[in-house]
Amino acid sequence: MGFPGTWMTESESVIYRVVPKCACSTIGQILHYSDHGKFFDGDIHDAQNGLHKWALEHSQGPITRNVRGQRTYAFTCVRNPYTRVLSSFFDKICGIQRNGKRYRGNLVPKLINEYGIEVGGEDGKQEFDQIQSFRRFLLFVRDSIRFRRPMDPDIHWSAMSGHVSTFIWNGGRYNKIFWTEDFNGGMQEVLDAIETPHTVDLANIPRFNESEGHGPKRAHPVEDYFDDLSMHLIYEIYKRDFDLFKYDFEDPSNKMPTGEIDLDEVHAKLGE
Template sequence: MGFPGTWMTESESMVYRVVPKCACSTIGQIMYYSDHGRFFDGDIHDAEDGLHKWAREESQAPIRANVKTRSSYAFTCVRNPYTRILSSFFDKICGIQRNGRRYRGNLVPLLIQKYGIEVGGEDGREPFDQVRSFRRFLLFVRDTIRWRRPMEPDIHWSAVSGHVSTFIVNGGRYDSIFWTERFDEGMQAVLDRTRTPHRVDLAAIPRFNESEGHGPKRAHPVEAYFDDLSMHLVYEIYKRDFELFRYDFENPANKMPTGEIDLDEVHAKLGD
């Protein structure tokens, strides 16, 4: 059994299940700082030492042993499906990535050809109809998730509950699941329950938004991108995310959770 997407501090003070587009860069840097008293110089996703990651073969045995015995505080962070899918569109589809190229090579040309989307030209900076292109992107997302065509679902727009579930199915248990929208409160609760080599002053920690500046600025409020059909598609794709993590499907303008997350319910429903 494996624990894909799982990171652990070298001191084994905490275990984190990464969920893309849910403050993962900031959380990773906090974990790194809590062990080393400094931040990783660069994107934490590129770090090949100083932090255990399941993707590193030498990290798998210590992560597996820790999660199986539930030796450390385990947590993850979730986000409103409406704002998360919008962020994925502007960052991964419209934006130029940190390597100077388009995300996943031929993905954007495929979307332009098959779904008629626009992305703001070669550099993502030309004006275009963001609402129309985003709604066409949603059709593509639905196709990848429901029928796995024209490609497999991407981690940046596959459901949060799917990421969260792998940790549970393979034998892990979360001590905390908190919201990106209440990040300081949730992350502080994690820090209060862990002993780290270096104290973390959350108020002094910068936000490491590695996707910021990759793509064009969002020109409209969140709710402008979602008509009745778009909302239906989002609910079809992310129904479990709305229900388990207590987000408001009826109102795309409300990014905040509407109730508390029930950890027992999450483990029961995602542990099948």
């Protein structure tokens, strides 16, 4: 299986396991800057050079060597499951993507047809019942993750623990897992622990939110989207994420973690 979703600086200063919808665009650009003293011109996910990525054949040897040797600082970043799945809905389902098309071709028409969701019209800008449509989307998320139908789960809403675990299974070990909700604090810890060719001043780093503006704005507070049934579905799908990364399942309005992440617990439970 190797190390899917794993990026490493060309200087081999640090390794990052990408978790979609968890500040990955900003983190990727910080890694690029730390090596080259400049940001990648475009979406960092499109970069074919300037950063080692598992998806690039020439990068697989260096990444494997460094991960298995556990000689390079490795980290990842996670996010509250409630806000992450909401963000996925507005970006990937309601939004028009960078290529001017809907995400994954026939996915949205399929959801409109089979689950009765609305997405704000052709351009994602029309008024629609966001709460009702989101709750119907959650049924689809549950079906795809639990039953792999009507399709396999998508990386943007599959559980974070699944992404994080592949790195561990094949011999990797994390030195740090931090939360998007305390991004500067967590990212600074990573930067303090490594040596980079170029110094990164986090206070002056822009946020590279590549999904910004793709879809309609969220019209309600987070908690309004989750009734009892929605919360039940969320717990069924993301129980491990809440437990391991210390988020508050009981209160969707509280996006902040409730305790410290125990790295030994993460490695023990996700390495099983």
